[in-house]
Structures are given as structure tokens and as C-alpha cells.
Amino acid sequence: MNNLFGIKTTQRELFADVAKPLVEDLIHCKNGLLFTYGVTGSGKTYTMTGSPGQGGLLPRSLDMIFNSIGPYQAKRYVFKPDDKNGMEVQNQVDALLDRQKRDSQTSVPKTPTTRRTDPEFADMISPEEACKAGGVDEDSSYSVFVSYIEIYNNYIYDLLEETPFDPIKPKWNGAGTPLRNNIEFIPPQSKILREDQNHNMYVAGCTEVEVKSTEEAFEVFWRGQKKRRIANTQLNRESSRSHSVFIIKLAQAPLDADGDTVLQDKSQVNVSQLCLVDLAGSERTSRTRAEGSRLREAGNINQSLMTLRTCIEVLRENQMCGTNKMVPYRDSKVTHLFKNYFDGEGKVRMVVCVNPKADDYEETLLVMRFAEMTQEVEVARPVDRPICGFAAGRRQRNQAFKDELTHRLEERGGPSPTVLNQLLQSFHPLPPCEISGPNDDVTLPRLIEALEKRHKIRQMMVEEYNKTANMLKSVLQEQDSNLLSKENFIQEQRGRLGEKDKMIQNQKNEIDRLEKKSKMLEYKIDILQKTTNIYEEDKRSLQHELESREQRLQREMSEKRRMETRMQGIVTDAKLKWEKECERRVNAKQLEMQNKLWVKDEKLKQLKAIVTEGKTENRQPQRPSREKDKVAAKRSVSPSPVPTGPLVRPLHRRSHSAGGERWVDHKPTTNVDLDTVLQPNIPNAIKVNAPNEKALSKCDKYVLTHQEFASDGEIQTKLIKGEVFKTRGGGQAVQFTDIETLKQENPLAASRKRRSSETGPDGEPMERNWTDVETRCSVAVEMRAGSSLGPGYQHHGYPKRRKP
Template sequence: METGGGGEDCCVKVAVHVRPLIADERAQGCKDCVTVIPGKPQVQIGTHSFTFDHVYGSTGSPSSAMFEECIASLVDGLFQGYNATVLAYGQTGSGKTYTMGTGFKDGCQTGIIPQVMNVLFKKIETLKHQTEFQLHVSFIEVCLLSSRILKEEVQDLLDPTCLNKPETANGHAGKVTVPGKPPIQIRETSNGVITLAGSTEVSVSSLKEMAACLEQGSLSRATGSTNMNNQSSRSHAIFTITLEQMRKLNPVFPGESSPNESMNEEYLCAKLHLVDLAGSERAKRTGSDGLRFKEGVHINKGLLALGNVISALGDDKKRKEGVHVPYRDSKLTRLLQDSLGGNSRTVMIACISPADINAEETLNTLKYANRARNIQNKPVVNRDPMSSEMIKMRQQLEYLQAELCARGGGSSSDEVQVLKERIAWLEAANEDLCRELHEYRGRCTIVDQRETDAQVCNSICFFWNFSVSPLLIS
């Protein structure tokens, strides 16, 4: 797959989602410490003020407008061959899973992912007569390997051999993988694309099938109970939709039928990553101990590594100096390498709690998101190399045709027919030359082999004359 065409550098877009106060916070007498400036995408907390691309909730825009304003353009770009990422970040209990929709159960349509699926299939339905589509989904999480080995690992949530286990006495939702299955490996292709070797990729052809994958993965995801959230996500989850499409291109000349059908086809392949990060947390607030405490430490380590990547990419001075970006410090940042500073259109949704008891964590989230706005991505069209070359040739033909018309003051149908016959003759001559070249190369191979055999014979004779013959003479 070649990346190329029409992309321009663009900044990561950041939207803030302010959830309302929940019952527990009201019961504790919490006050609202976040102020949204009416009519402006600005958030104030204490003496600090931040400006973002969009602000939802509280006195900002309604949450229902988030999809149309932030996500719909990414889905449209998917059909043009552009990769995209939606990234939800925030404190534990701030509403990330609800916002993203990775808690999809019993057909619930709440969240960004279910809306993405609906729009995706509606658009495919309208375009299916002129474009052939193939859809694949994968669902992975980055979490602790097990209760015994505290190691960050990538787990496949769609793997049929991965068995769910109920929460243990310490509240850990464990998973047991069938022995012998190799772990998922993060790979980088020759052109810099990050891939997951060994992860399950399911082909889907309907909304129902894709929703079933989302629900299956959501039920398999590692969760646990803390003082701040009864169903706290204990992992970073990434739901990926891959859209492959084969477009039929219009012929350069009206009524033209190419002998090679692939000359009139364009192959595009784009991915949409929908990321629900585990929440940052303080052990004092969550009341975590034992394994749950260690989980929280590793979650914060992963988020710290992500913050270091954002700082390296978001600082203009560091970027100009070519400072090293620490993608390899964690598997999470490695997986998001394309999404942050790479080939993707990215939207970050910073989910925050307005309660004054969470003011410190809310401020940190806003600072985190504010730095992300400075990241420059380089999205390009993901096009098959052959399709890319054919499009260049078609553009040249169209340019030459336009130039011919301009010089001749317009070409008649007879002139066009002559040109088409000339092109057909050139194509036939090219095929004959290719065939002759192939035959010539075959003959050259035989001749080279004979010459090699002759050289070997000469060498043997030479050795005989100068080594053996003197002995016989003597």
C-alpha cells in the first residue's frame, strides 16, 4: 500500500466534553468548578483559561452535536482514503467509555462508535453501485498480562480462544488464553505503517455483524470496581474499522473500453481507530490497594508515556530541533504512532468532571489536551501503488488531450478516433516488444549458461595443461 496524494499537514483537533455532576458527587456536596464561556469554545477552571476547537456539555454546545461537528468529517474522509483516529482521554469516571460507546451492550446506541457504524453503512448503501467495499474490524486492549506477571501486553478482544472469567476475590476481571497461542506483536512495515501481527480481524458485511463484534469485545474487556467507578476500565481499548474500496474510474475517452480492466480501477484502504483510554487516577481517591493499585500505577505509566509523546510533538521548538519522540516507551504510544504526528486525521475528546473534588485532575486533563492541539499530523491518501501510477498516467493523458484541443481549437470526432487508433497501435506494439524482450531474456539466460559452461571447461583445460601435463612429461 502506497501513501500519497493530496494530503496537507493538519493539527490534532481537540474537543472537551464536560459531563454533569453525578449523584455521588451531589451527595458529597460537590460544587461545579468548571466554567464554559457562552458562545466560545473556552473553558475556565480557577485562574486558568483554555481555548479548544469545541466544548460540549455544561453551558457549551449540546453533546448531541459532537458527532456531526467532530466525527462525521472523519468518516467522510475514510471513503477518500484517509486514516482517522478518535481518542478519548480523561480521569477515571469522567465518561470516556460512555462518550465513545465501547461499553456497547444489548444494542445500546449511546456513544460515538455506534453512530460511526450507522453512518458508515448508510454511506456504503448509497455508493455500493459504483464502488466495491470490504469491511474488517479488530478490537484490542492494552493491559496487564495477568495477576502474576505485571507486564503491559496487547490482548485480542475478538479472539474466540480467549475465555472470560468472572471477577476474582480482589475484583480483578481476568482472562485465560489457550496455551500455545503466540502473543500479539507490534510490527512496522517498510513504509512506516504500524500493524499488529496475530490479532483477529473479522470481515463484516452488515451493521448487525459489526455491532456483534463491538459487543463481544466490550464484554471481554478488563474492568474492575473502585471507589470512583463501579465499572472502571482497567485497559486502553482500540476498536479499528478498516475500509477497503475498489472504485471504477471513468475512461479517459468516452466509450473507451480498456483490455486491462485494472487500468480503470482505483484501490483505497483506510483505517479508523476509535480509542478509549483507561482513566488517569489517584490511589487516594480510588481507594485502590493490592493488584488494583498496581494496575493504576501501570495505567498512569502508559498515560505518562503518551503525555511525553504529546509534549515532544506539541512543542514547536522541540519539533524544529528534531527532538526524539519516545513512541517506543510503551505499547500504547507505539500503537498510536500514526495517530499522533503521523498519517491520520485525529480528534481528541478530553472528558472532564466539573466537581470541585476533581479540580486537580480536571486541570491536568485540560493541560494535557491543550498541548495536543499543537501536534501536526500528515494525513495522505492510502492508495495502491498500481492505482497511483495509473492515476498519474490518466492525468497526463487528460492534460495532453486538453493541450491538443487548445492548439487545434477543438478536435473533431475523426481526430479523436485517429488518436484512439494511434494509442491502440502503440499499446499493441508495446505488447509485442515486451514479448520479444521476454524471449530475448530467455535466450540470453541460455547463452549465459553455455558461456559459463565453456569457461568452466577452459578452466579445467588450463589447470590440466599447467598442472598435470608437466608431471606426465617428467
Template sequence: MHTYIYLFYYSFKKVFGVSVSQMELFEHVAKPLVDDLIRGKNGLLFTYGVTGSGKTFTMTGSPGQGGLLPRSLDMIFNSIGPYQAKRYVFKTDEKNSIEIQTEVDALLERQRRDNNLSVPKTPSTRLKADPEIADMIKPEETSKSDGVDDDSSYSVFVSYVEIYNNYIYDLLEETQEDAIKPKWNGGGTPVRQNTELIPPQSKILREDQNHIMYVAGCLEVEVKSAEEAFQVFWRGQKKRKVANTRLNRESSRSHSVFIIKLAQAPLDADGDNVLQDKNQISVSQLCLVDLAGSERTGRTGAEGTRIREAGNINQSLLNLRTCIEILRENQMCGTNKMVPYRDSKITHLFKNYFDGEGKVRMVVCVNPKTDDYEETLLVMRFAEMTQEVEVARPVDRPICGFTPGRRHRNQAFKDELSRRLEERGGPIDPGMYMPPAANTLILSLPSLPSCELTDPHDDITLPRLIEALKNRQRIKQMLMKDYNKIANMMKPVLQELDTSLISKDNFIQEQNGKLIEKDKIIQGNKAEIERLEKKTKMQEHKIDILQKTTKIFEDDKRSLQHELETREQRLQRELSEKRRMEQRMHGVISDTQFKWEKECERRVNALQLEMQNKLWVKDEKLKQLKAIVTESKTPEDRLPPKRSASPSPVPTTTPVRPRHRRSCSAGGEKWVDHKPSSSMDLGTVLQPVIPNAIQVSAPSEKALSKCDRYVLTHQEVASDGEIQTKLIKGDVIKTRGGGQAVQFTDIETLKQERKRKSSEGVSASGDGALTDVETRCSVAVAMRAGSNLGPGLEHHAVTKRRKP
């Protein structure tokens, strides 16, 4: 058994090992996003990986090892803690917008909500208390941002939703269990106000006036500390849907989204109150997403509801991959394909981030188990591809137009005033400007009890209300006395301040005169700078024109050079094509010349043969004439004349008649001799003759039914210009349908060759000329008897046989 190990290499911006701490991970991943949040920019951070790879631990952490979420909350409130606005100064509406209330409206709303929160604190019946953020983060690991604007007021709102089976549920709203919990009346007696079970309702996604996607109807809670925000998160975390699977004991069955929304607005010119201008509000948000892990149903052993949950999880993750791939293709290839954000709630909710409304970061969690090898490869490949998608775009914060340092100047004035009051024996607290007793009274000011009368015989509510009003009246009188005392103390202080202010005004006027002179110098310098800037712009404009002209000339040069190279290449191709054409034409001419030479040679040979045959016929006629003449003479005349050194006459023989060659295949079978009408008789010595054969010019079923064998005579021109004959033979067999079929078994080839013989003995004299008729006749008859085909040529019939 062989084991194969495959190594795959993927590149990432940062790789963290097994021993990396949560603090180090937060410094590299989440801290830059928190800095951008405080500076008014959006951010999205989500964990991605196979189920059981540690995504929830990376996001949440454990006691002593806080994850990215609690550390982000701690850093936010460590940075904006001193600059937070009072509760309910910033108020959310139902259209994903923030409004600003006055201090009076905020105070009234605080009192109204404090009266409605009448549930007393009771001992918890839970076996295990909720973890505190102090337990999650060590004191030496806290972080703080340097980008806080001290001339602005801040407020933090959090919301927590989950996407389960492609539906959105609010984890902070009242659920079935909360709906039947006992409510408390003003007297401290628990009563059940509503025992009807209210199932959670799915939320819908909407688009606000700024084209930002948000969850409509989602509860947004204003928090003032990291502990309060973490408790809100933990309250929703307990409602998140988890299940026990074969791969993970507490497997997340949904995508959870924790949204931190930071609202900030500048202070007014005095640096005391928040500026009442809705256009100056800057809202940024940081989304921390814990994605459910992809899983194979075959490995988890899921059934029923678990299968449907796994299918929806895998489908949403697949749509996320598809959106990222299309964004990458549009950016790298210049295409304009539509990104399918609406196919899944998770991608539709974060559509604005992928379109460039903030930075997106992804933490890929990997489990080194061999069972997750294939799924881990898919996760790594997708994560590597997402690095090529650029979606970050900075968001500019609004500019209020006031001078910076307003809060510090106001605080410095309060400190100076408190110092002078302290010298005169007044209050020390610079925040309240009243004696400690009055401050204590205000802090201990009781809230009004409930004034609702449910029973006509109720004799507790009215006396309690009367007593509370008397206490508030007594406190009011004490406050009036303290304020009168403080006013009397502050009058000389203010007079002294006025005097000092007058002297300071004189000094300021003197300094203003100097400033005016400096301003004139500055104005002159500004005019000179403007002149130089105009001159610089003019020179830059000329440089731009020259650069554009140079670019045009360079483009023309490149285009002409490209055209020249193209024409040269075209000329080279035409020359090479011309050479190839010449070579091809030379070859065609050579082939044609050789063909015509062979044809001419064949025709000359044919004409020579024809002329020799005619000459032989004439010789035969002359011979017969000579015999007749010889028979008519006397015996003496018949004697041949005596000549000295005359050659003996060549004996004459009877001309040989051509005989037909018996075919090698001739036997007792009956043949169908198929000779097409286009066949030519070559007149050679050997000719195939098949006895007991039916000769046809076209095959017919009637002829095939009477015979056992079949032969087809086929003629074609050989490569040497001669005609060769092929005898294609076969057996006639009967078919199942009652017809006949031919199965070819042999091919016999007949070919004619010519060979030129030596011309010795043809001529008796030195010049080769025949002097008389007798000599010519004798020579012709002798040559005919020797070759049977005429002088100078000899014919051979060559037979070749081969199997088809």
C-alpha cells in the same frame, strides 16, 4: 473555617454542555473523520478523562442514545452500501495488506467457508440479548457521506483489541470460555471437540512495508452491514476487562481499540468487476480508542491486582502526555528531540498518527465532582496543550486513469436491455437476465452436504450426497433450457441493437468530424495559451528575480541600518563611559589633592614645630649665656640700663617637664603590656603608664600565665592625618585544656589635636621683629612658660573610651 474557590480558564475548539445530545457530538467530532475515511484518509479518535467521567458512554452509548462508535458504523454503511464488493473479493493477509481475488476464487472461498460454518442457530440461553444497532440509533438520526466514489468497490474489515498491563490481547479471537464450547457435526448433534483451556496470548506490534504499525496476528473480520459490525464489536466488548472499584462500578482496566479498515479499489473499464491491480487498492482506517481513566490508588482503595492495573494505566497515560509535550516542543521550538513512542504500547501503536499519517481528535470527558478537582485540572491542562500539536496530513488516493461514470453507464445499458426484453416478454430482473423461476432455483440451490465418511457402515451420507447431486443436475438442466430460451430471445434484440449501433456509428463519425475541427481550434487555443503561459512564467521569473534582488537590498539595508544603530549605541556608550571616567578621575584628583594638601600641612606643621623647638633651645642657650655674662659684671653693671618706655622683662621660669598620666585602668592587677615593635613615641604630654606590667612585643603563653589583664597598643592614621593610639584591654582567663585565652572588654582611644593660637604679644614693635637677644630670650621663655610647647601652637591629649 474559610472556603477558597480557584477559577482556572482553559480554551478548547468546542465545548459541549451537560444537555448536549449524542447526535450533536457525533456531527462535530466523528463525522469529519468518517468522511476522511471514505476519501481514503486515516483518523484517530480517543476519549480521555478521569475514571468515571463518561468515556465509555461517549464512545458506546446506550439504547436510544448511541455513541460515537455505532453512529460511525451506521454512517459508513449508509454511504457505501450500494457499492460494496461481494464477500471475500477483498482479502487480508498477515502483513497488514489487502489483496483482490477474482469472482471465481471469491465464490469458491464462500462455498468453503459456508460448509465449515456448520453450527446451527439455537435459542440463546443468555438472560439479556445483545443490543442491536437499530436500538442504538433512531431512524431520523442516520447520516450519510457525500464523498463516495461510485466507480469503486468497497469492503469493510473490523478488529478489536485491548491493551491491558501494557500487553495487547485480541478480543475477537477464541478465549478460554469459547475453547470449551460444544462444536456441532453435520448431523446436528453437539459434540465436544476440545476441552483444553487455552489462555489468551499477547500480541506483538510489527511494522509493515509502508512503515505502518499494526498488531500482528490480530483477527480482522469482513462485515457487510452496520448490524454485523456492531455485533462483532459487542462480542469483543463482553470480553473486555472491567472491575468494580470505589470510584466506578464498572471501571475499565484496559485501553480498548476498535479499528475500522476500509478497502476500496476502482472498477475496470467496463464497470463490472474490481480492477485486479494491487497498486490501485486504497486502504484507510479509523481507530476508535476508549482510554482507561487515570486514578489515584489511595482514593480507589485498590489492592493487589487492582494496584498493578492502576499503575500501568497511569504510566501509559503519562507516556502519552510526554510524547505530546515533546511533539509540541519540536514543532514550536524547532528542536529535534526523540519522541519515546516505544515506552508504551498505546503510543507505539499510534506512532504513525502522531507523525502525520492522519488526523487525531480527542474528546475530553469531565466529571464536575469536587473529589476529582485536582485530577481534572491536570486533564484539562494536557488537553489544552494538545491543541497546539499539528499532526494531520492529507493522504492522496490512487488514480486508476479510467473515465468516471463507468458503473452508471453499465447500469444504464442493463436497464435498456432489460426494458427491451420485457417488451418481448423476457425477464424483468436486470441483474440476472433470466426468468423468475430460474432465479428462484439459483437462489435455492442447496449446498453440498459433508462427504466425510467416519463409519464404514454409514448408509446415510452417500444417499444424501447422491440425492443432492441429482437435485443439482435437475436444476442444471432447467437452467440450460432457460438459458437457451433467453439466448433465442436475445438474438433479434442484439441484431436490432447492431442496426441501431450502425446508425449510431454513422452519427458518431459525423460528430467525430466536427469534434476534429473543434479539436484543431482547441489545439490552436492551447498553443496560444502555452505561449501566454511561457510568457507569464518568464515574467514571473523576472518578478522573482526582482523580488529576490529587492529582498537582498532590503536585507543589506536592514543589516547596514542595524550596524549603524549598533555603532551609534556603541559611540553613545563610549561617550557616557568617557564622561563617567572623567568624573571619576576628577574625584580621584580632588581626593588626591586634598590628601596631599593635608599631608603637606602636616609636614609644614611638623617642620614648624621642629624649628620652634630648635629656636627655643637656642634661646635657652642664649639665656644661660646671658646669665653667665651678667654674673661676671660688677653690681653696677648688673643693673639694667635705663631706657625710656622700655617694657618690663618677662619673668623666667623653670621649664615644665612632661609628666606621665596615670591610666584609668591601673589597679592592683598584673598586666601584660603588648607594644608592637612598630609603635611610635609621639612625645605628647599625656602618656599611658601601667605600673606592675610586663612589656612584650609579641604575646606568649608564659607571660599570659603570670598576669590577670592584657592591653594591646595599636596605632593608626586618623582621617585628619594625625596618628591615634588605641589601647585594647581584656581579661586573661584559663581554658579547660590548661591554656590561657584573652576576652577583650574595653577600647581606649588616644588622639592628638592641634589648635593655632593668637600671635598677639609676640612682637613688641610694629613690624614684629625682635631687636636684641635679651628681648628674644624673654619672649621665648614667656611663651614656653605659657604653653610649654612653643609659640603659636597648643597640643591637647584627648582620651576616648568605648566598649568593644
């Protein structure tokens, strides 16, 4: 059943199409479930509750129930819940005691007659809109029980439970005074779900209130509605933060054979229930901007609604594909509670509320898709069982017999029921019988007088009883004569019934023949349906295989394009890398050749200077050795001047190759401190003993200080430089581009080597000349840079002076 209701649809029209069939099923011992579904602010609560003059589905359902069973309701406490989702029938004495106990505990009227005096219970339904169900069993007694629960954060709470309080622990306010008469109310406890003997789910320990009118039931509903959790959000000023479930239970039991009292047989009691569920609306936290508890509530609401959708999808798949998947009812309290309805124990109706706002388009589209999917789900309903095997019309026959008997007694001059009622009411209560003392002369005479009056009334009632009994005997005798004539009439009717039975038997035989033919046709239809399902399954599998192959082909094409792009990038990177490497090698080779030419030029210049100086000294007269050393020192040609005073060791000297970049200065712990000025110093550098990714990510240059022994036994320091760049995987890599060598030489060792290898123009060793050169060039050390430096680059320093 699928209906579409517009904006102008009234509550009465909606109830007639949606909820009225469920109420009729409830009166005929069938279960029903009705819930509203939609996004937040779409009008679910208004559809369920309504407003004064425009009552919603809930008040109209209650009004229809009491309009239908009103004359046939049992007295209060005749039906009593057994706390196991069932009902038991009490005898008249126990029910009377319970009613007296209730009257003594409360002073309010048993059943409110109207709610027009209280604006909170204003009329929800006009009298002309009241409706009534047909086909009510008049030979049964009914009682209505209501309960109201909410499912908040996937916990079940009883909204009708009286709030307990702790009489020991007081609650104080900020001013230092106790609140609520020095009593702290204990928060409500969550309830659990259980399964009864018929495998139906119910809320254990839930309060069930027996109501006798629409007003009383609606008053109970509003009492629980005040406890329901609502909050103000960005999308709804009074947004429901929980799922509310209002359960209406109708207990029905047949009357006994006399039609006066309810049959004392628990197996004949039939309990049906109608659940009216107001689901909380789904919402997106990005729109509501919920935080804290509101965010947690929204998450639990969306999770429970998602579980409901999943259960419906699995039911639909099991039905259409013939599978037997497990339905995840237990993932949420909402689906677990209504598990029996989805399994076929009752009719399920859903009202989808839609808000026409453009902002809710995406969420409304999901809601409509879910509603479309639920239309395809069908469940099998169980067979209804009969209530009792007594003949119908017992209540009416007994009432008609009583009325006729009373009328005949009145015609014969017998006492009427009103006279008997007056005599019964004339039995005044006995006066107090306590004697105040031995001289009390008032109590006993007053008691004797009251007893004498009661005795006279009793004698009058006995006379009336005897008179009535005699008249009743005469009436019964007349009835016996009438019964004889009626028996003859019954015999004639039985003969006619025999003829009718034969006709009925012939018709049954014809019906059996038609049923067999119908079964044969149904069997053929089933075979055709199975064949169709097989073809559809094959078609579905082939279509699925085709889609999977298309997807695989698309993935292969996309992988091929991605591989081509990747290879192009790799080729480009390799080309750039080799171009840079070739350029670097060419530059390095050029610089190396230039350095070699420069070294040769310097050696030639020094040799020329030494030769020239030697000739000059031979021509000039000999001077004192001290003056000769001074002149030689002045005329010496060296890449760096020779200090005349004592050597001053500077702390550091800035490297000429340092730029404005950030460097990672990697100095291993195994390096030896040379204690010379040949110590590279890079300002604003991050000094590390071992390279790490954190340091490399902050810099764009890298230098490694490496020490090793040269061929002459001296320590040689190399500065290995490189550039830091990011890799495609998100890491850091270093590409080495330069090596700078710092070498320390001992001038004494160098002088010995030269004396042993060089000789003068006359064939003698040049010891004296080399001594002068050693004196002048004792502090000159040659440095050679890498390929990244310019041509002719020099780096000079002052080594530590050794003691002679």
C-alpha cells in the same frame, strides 16, 4: 479545531463536530484516530459507546460508513487480509469457495437484518439521525473489516480471538465434577507490534472480521466488549482497567474497464483505517485505595498516559523550537501503536471528558493543561495518491446499457431476463444415481426421465438464445448507424473543445504568474518568520539567563541566612560549653583544695591521737601485750571501724555515686581481676568491652574502668565518668566530667616506709607506736573522688588480708 461542549450537548451534535469529518476522510482513503481522555469516572466510555437511543461515537461512525457505501459493497471474501496489514483481491472462484465453506460451518444468517428482537442490540440510532457521506466513488468496490484489541498492563490482547482449549488437561470444580464438558480453556496470549512495508505499525496476528452491515459490526463490538477487563473501584463501579482500540478498516479497489468485477491488482487496493480508542482513566491510588492487582493496573495506566504526554510535549518542542529530539514512542504500547498518526499519517482528534466534582479538581487541571498543550501540535499530512486511471461512471454506464438492451429486446418480442431465470431455475437437481442391485428397475428410468427433461429445457434455451442473438444483431446494427451520427456530433464537439483548450491555456498562464508572485510573497514571509523566531529565541535565552541569575542570587541569600543561623548556634553552643567547663574546673579545684585540707586534718588528728596515746601508755602501768593491743584497738581513731572477727568479703558494694540513670559500663578485656571488695558495681548498666552506638543510644551516662600501676607498684583503678548526648549529625558523643580513683595499698610496705622516715620525740624511730597504729588502721584505705562529688566525700573498702 477547538470546541467546548456543555452538559446539554447531545451525542448527535458531538458526532457531527468530532467524528463525522474522520468518517468522511476514511471513505476518501485517509486515516483517522479518535480517542477519549480524562480522569476515571468522567464519561469516556459513555461518550464512545452511548446508550440505547443515544448512540455514541462508535455506533454512529459505523452507521454512517454503511449508509455511504452500502450499494457499492463487494461480495464477502472478495477482499482478504494478507496478515501483513494489507489486502489482496481474490478471484470469483476462490471467494465463492470461501463463502460456501462459511455457510457450511455456521447455520446463522450471513448478515443480521435487525437487532430489535435482541434487547442487547437495541437501536442505538434513530432513523431520522442517520447521516451519509458525499462524494463516494461509484466505480469502486468496498469492504469493511473490524478488529478489537485492548492494552492491559502494557500487553496487547485480541478481544475477538476465539478462546482455545486444552482437550487433554481437564478442569474440575470443588465438588469433583469437570467444568465445561471436561475442557480447560487456555488464557489468551498477548500480541506483538510489527511494522509493515510502508513503515506503519500494526498488531500481528490480530483477528479481522469482515462485516456487511451496521448491526453485524456492532454485534462483533459487543462480543469483544464482554471480554474487556473492568473492575469496581472507590471512584467508579465499572472502571476500565485497560485501553481499548476498535479498528475499522475500509478496503477500496476500482472496478475493471467493464465495470462488473473488482480489478485484480493488489497495487490498486487502498486500505484506510479509523481507530476509536477508549483510554482508561488516570487515578490516584490514595483516593481509590487500590491494592494488589488493582494497584498494579493503576500504575500501568498512569505510566502509559504519562508516556503519551511526554510524546506530545517532545513533538511540541520539536515544532516550536526547531529541535530534533527523539520522541519516546516505544516506552508504551499505546504510543508505539499510534506512532504513524503522530508522524502525520492521519488526522488525530481527542475528546477530553471532564467531571465537575470538586474532588477531581487537581487531576482535571492536569488533564486540561495537557489538552491545551496538544492544541499547539501540528503534523504534516502526506499527499493522497489516485486509485485508478479509468474513466468515471463505468458502473452506471454498464447498468444503463444493460437496462436499455433488455428493454429493446422485450419491445421486439424477445425473452426477458425473468423468462431466462425461470428456465435456469427449472433445471431440477439430478436424482440419486446409485443402483441398489441388479434387479433395480427404478433408478435408471428415473434418471433417464430427468435427463430428457433437462435436454428439452436446454433446447428451449438454445432457441431462445439464437432468437435473442438475432435480435441483438439487428439492435447493434441500429446502434452502428446511430454511432456514425454521434461521431459527427463528436467531431463538432472536439472543435469546440479545442477552442476551450486555448481559453484554458491562457487561464493557466495567468495562474502560473499569480503562483510565482505568491511564492515570492511566501518566501518573504518565511524570512520574516525566521527573523521573528531568532528574536524570540534571543528573548527566551535572555529571560532564561535572568531567571537563572535570580535563582542563584536567592540561593546565595538563603545560604547566607543559613550560615548566619548556623554560626549563631555554634557561638551559643561554644559559650555554653566553656561556661560549663569553667564551672567544672572551679568545682574541681575547690574539691581538690578541700580534700587536701581534709587529708591534712586527718593526718593531724591521727598524729595527735598517736602522741596522746603514747603519753598515756607511759603513765599507766604496763599490761600484758594482749590487753594492751585490745585497749589500743578500742581507743584507735579511724575513718572506718576495725573488725574484731574474721574478715567477711562481701560480693559487691553499691557505689555512692550511682544514681537512677542508665550507665554504659565499659570494662576492657585487658583489666586484671583484683579479687577485692574494691569492685565498682553499677546496677542496671549495659556492660561492654568496646563502646558502640547502639549501647550509647540507650543510656545517658558512661564510665570507663582503667587500671594502671601506681608509683609504689600497686595497681590503681580509675573510673572515668562522662555524660552521653546526641550530636547534630544524628550520632552519639561522650563528654567526660569526673574521674574516681580506687587505690590499693599494702600496710606492711607503708609501715616500713614510715619507720624509715619518722622518729619519736626522743629522736628514736617510732616503730612500736607505728606498729600499734598499723594494727588499728590495717584496713583503712583513703579514697579520693572527682569534681562531680560533694566536698568531703569518702569511699572506704576492705582490701584482701595478706597472710603474715
